Amino acid sequence: MNAKDAVTLGAAFSSKREVRYTPNADINDDGFVNAKDAVILGGAFGSTRGDPTYSPNADINSDDWCNAKDAVILGTYFGQHWS
Numbered sequence: 001m002n003a004k005d006a007v008t009l010g011a012a013f014s015s016k017r018e019v020r021y022t023p024n025a026d027i028n029d030d031g032f033v034n035a036k037d038a039v040i041l042g043g044a045f046g047s048t049r050g051d052p053t054y055s056p057n058a059d060i061n062s063d064d065w066c067n068a069k070d071a072v073i074l075g076t077y078f079g080q081h082w083s
């Protein structure tokens with residue numbers, strides 16, 4: 001293994017990470033973006049930071065609101081899974 005191999009390995013690693021990266025859409029962190037996450041978002045839907053129903057995990061884009069913007073992100077990644 002030399003420096004060139006390390007660069008190749010690093011590039012492969014970062015591209016793999018990119019493919020697997022699902023930004024916060026996996027609300028319950030179980031490796032799948034599916035109906036379970038949608039249920040959690042549904043329970044927090046319409047809430048804002050400070051509300052009893054507000055969930056920081058369900059606030060996927062971290063704008064202090066659990067709303068349609070988060071649902072759009074969830075929908076974008078819906079059905080994806082990784083290990």
Ligand SMILES: [Ca+2]
Binds near residue numbers: 026031033036037
């Ligand atoms: Ca999940």
Ligand SMILES: [Ca+2]
Binds near residue numbers: 061062
């Ligand atoms: Ca949000």
